[in-house]
Amino acid sequence: MTLAALIFALVAAxxxxxxxxxxxxxxxxxxALALAVSLAGLAAGFLSLHAQFVGFAQLLxxxxxxxxxxLFAILLTRGDEPGGQALFxxxxxxxxxxxxxxxxxxxxxxxxxxxxxxxIPLAPAPSVREIGQRMMSEDALPLEVIxxxxxxxxxxxxxxxxxxxxxx
Amino acid sequence: MMDQLFVVLKxxxxxxxxxxxxxxxxxxxxxxxxxxxFASLFAVTTILERxxxxxxxxxxxxxxxGPFGLLxxxxxxxxxxxxxxLVPAAADRWVFFLAPLVLVVPAFLALSVVPMGRNMTAxxxxxxxxxxxxxxxxxxxxxFMAGWSSRNKYSLLGAMRAIAQMVSYEVPLxxxxxxxxxxxxxxxTDEIVAAQAGYHHGLPNWFVLTPWGLAGFLLFLVxxxxxxxxxxxxLPEGESEIIxxxxxxxxxxxxxxxxxxxxxxxxxxxGMAITLFLGGWHAPFPFLTWVPSYGxxxxxxxxxxxxxxxxxxxxxxxxxxxxxxLAWKFMLPMALMNIAVAGLWHxxxxxxxxxxxxxxxxxxxxxxxxxxxxxxxxxxxxxxxxAE
Numbered sequence: 127m128t129l130a131a132l133i134f135a136l137v138a139a140x141x142x143x144x145x146x147x148x149x150x151x152x153x154x155x156x157x158a159l160a161l162a163v164s165l166a167g168l169a170a171g172f173l174s175l176h177a178q179f180v181g182f183a184q185l186l187x188x189x190x191x192x193x194x195x196x197l198f199a200i201l202l203t204r205g206d207e208p209g210g211q212a213l214f215x216x217x218x219x220x221x222x223x224x225x226x227x228x229x230x231x232x233x234x235x236x237x238x239x240x241x242x243x244x245x246i247p248l249a250p251a252p253s254v255r256e257i258g259q260r261m262m263s264e265d266a267l268p269l270e271v272i273x274x275x276x277x278x279x280x281x282x283x284x285x286x287x288x289x290x291x292x293x294x
Numbered sequence: 295m296m297d298q299l300f301v302v303l304k305x306x307x308x309x310x311x312x313x314x315x316x317x318x319x320x321x322x323x324x325x326x327x328x329x330x331x332f333a334s335l336f337a338v339t340t341i342l343e344r345x346x347x348x349x350x351x352x353x354x355x356x357x358x359x360g361p362f363g364l365l366x367x368x369x370x371x372x373x374x375x376x377x378x379x380l381v382p383a384a385a386d387r388w389v390f391f392l393a394p395l396v397l398v399v400p401a402f403l404a405l406s407v408v409p410m411g412r413n414m415t416a417x418x419x420x421x422x423x424x425x426x427x428x429x430x431x432x433x434x435x436x437x438f439m440a441g442w443s444s445r446n447k448y449s450l451l452g453a454m455r456a457i458a459q460m461v462s463y464e465v466p467l468x469x470x471x472x473x474x475x476x477x478x479x480x481x482x483t484d485e486i487v488a489a490q491a492g493y494h495h496g497l498p499n500w501f502v503l504t505p506w507g508l509a510g511f512l513l514f515l516v517x518x519x520x521x522x523x524x525x526x527x528x529l530p531e532g533e534s535e536i537i538x539x540x541x542x543x544x545x546x547x548x549x550x551x552x553x554x555x556x557x558x559x560x561x562x563x564x565g566m567a568i569t570l571f572l573g574g575w576h577a578p579f580p581f582l583t584w585v586p587s588y589g590x591x592x593x594x595x596x597x598x599x600x601x602x603x604x605x606x607x608x609x610x611x612x613x614x615x616x617x618x619x620l621a622w623k624f625m626l627p628m629a630l631m632n633i634a635v636a637g638l639w640h641x642x643x644x645x646x647x648x649x650x651x652x653x654x655x656x657x658x659x660x661x662x663x664x665x666x667x668x669x670x671x672x673x674x675x676x677x678x679x680x681a682e
Contacts, residue, residue, distance in 0.1 A: 153386075155389075155442060156386075156389070159389065159435075159439065162435060166432075169428075178419065178420055178421045178424075178425075179421055179424070182421055182424040182425055182428040183424075183428075185428035185429070185431060186424070186427060186428040186431055189428075189431050189432060189435065190428070190430075190431025190432075190434065190464075191431070191461075193435060194434050194435065194438065194457060194461065197438055197442075198457070201442075201454075253420060254420045254421045254424075254481055255420070255480070258481075
């Protein structure tokens, strides 16, 4: 087993372990923390593939922002009482079947694509510098549109959260 | 020779190992050096801080252990190691146990991209600055874990305050760092330091000596103070309001780990401020270049730590609404304005006119935003809702 394979196995174990734990824990906060572990593992996976920018962005956005957002949402809405329902819902078998079918289709498509058979370069072609230059030149318009969209969402959220003044 | 002492030493040690083990040994040496150097600096800083605060408050500070109380950190260490490790009965054991680790490990990781001297960056990443902010994100998670797992109202309050504060101040923190990244044209810490090399009219080419650099440096420093929960931004801990905030239930070694993590985080933020704005390990004047580069880095670091202690001893704690108003109504627009000014600086011809225009724009924005912050602020008599 090479070092790269060993690292991949470790990262995969963290991602899968975190994901399974996120589903299995009965306490919502525990689930959210396990999800954060899984997301951090995903970032490590990107890094082990030499995709620095994506890896750090994953860490910054998902572990830093989304995980905190989920935790806040849990705390602000329902407290931390453990859920009373059983771990597996009655539709468990159907869900597992659908998941397996989706996985089979995806695996078949990925294995048949050209990406897998191609020789994997040691360092990825787009470096952080190139990604930045692309975003600021060719892809500037999509970036701006996404920025505008997020700003609109932010303002909308602020308006929704704003307490209405009682009519005087 | 002196300048490259540690680099040569590391290469010599690495060359002793078998070829297959060399990368691992090199990494281990860097890790050991960072942990050793900054853990000792932590010990030195605790005594400096207690002595310095003592002087500012007209008292001696620790003076019992060793000459002038200099061995106090050693006594503190022994004390925290031998104290009983209490875990509240209602606490969530695993999360409670993991929280200090989640704080300390990313803090040390953040230090690994800071250039501490010529050729002395532990991990030279293409996106070093991005890495620094990415690992910093785990701090918020740790604070939440500590506050929530303790099952204590005060600690939960402290954690909520800490996260609100950290999320708010992270935005201007990153935006103020963007100016230096724009000017250096790179996210690599080494290249940002290299962009500040050389001298001009006897003054160094540090970013802090430009209008946008000075504004960016001050914004970065204030945000770093808020991120490390230090006074005047110590609402999450606030001894006089919520006892110790999120780490109220921690004792012994876990408490020491929290303390360590906070200080290492402060060192990392100061190191990043030095890298981005204070010219990294470059000497301030051409005739001082004979001093080893790491000497300059640590001299600047100690100076910033001194500033942190000074501010802590001087300013009172902010109120929650003041804290939020400062972040969103002053720091954020100021940081955005600073980015625009940096763009103007980049595209206009060098000279006194550029300097004056940029300085005026920043001073104008400062005045307008500062005035706006205080109009409509309720500065009158304090009104108590429940206490009266």
